[in-house]
Amino acid sequence: MRTYTATTTSTAGPAAVLAVLTDPDAVARWAPVDFYVDDLTHPRLSEGSRARVSGRLAGQRVGFDVQVHQADEGGLALSADGPVALDVAYELRADAVGGSEVSASVAVLPRRGLRARLLAEATAAVLASGALQHALGRIVAEAAAA
Secondary structure: OEEEEEEEEEOOOHHHHHHHHOOHHHHHHHOOOOEEEEEEOOOOOOOOOEEEEEEEEOOEEEEEEEEEEEEEOOEEEEEEEOOEEEEEEEEEEEOOOOOEEEEEEEEEEEOOOHHHHHHHHHHHHHHHHHHHHHHHHHHHHHHHHO
């Protein structure tokens, strides 16, 4: 298992950042890789909700079943089960001037088999190249613009 982390600050408060994190339409705009929410049991990502997410990774069409464990002003935590398993957490902390500090972590858990190992390596390469930090930048920019 490999874990990737990133941190940034936002002029928007935790509620505004959470609104971007949990909006299924916004996911396509900020996700570190090219993914879309296809099927969601609720209109937003919320604690206990499930979603089907699909997209392209390393040139391969992939899908993940997502379970949301937390979605509140403290952050968003979810797990994604697919050819690669992912544990994802976005932690939100209010700052003294009405903004927030946003920290993200993504743990990549490879599955058995050659394809799964290759996709895990591709995911790791994308995250190691700064994609998570870039995604955080898009999240906070959208939250600040709302």
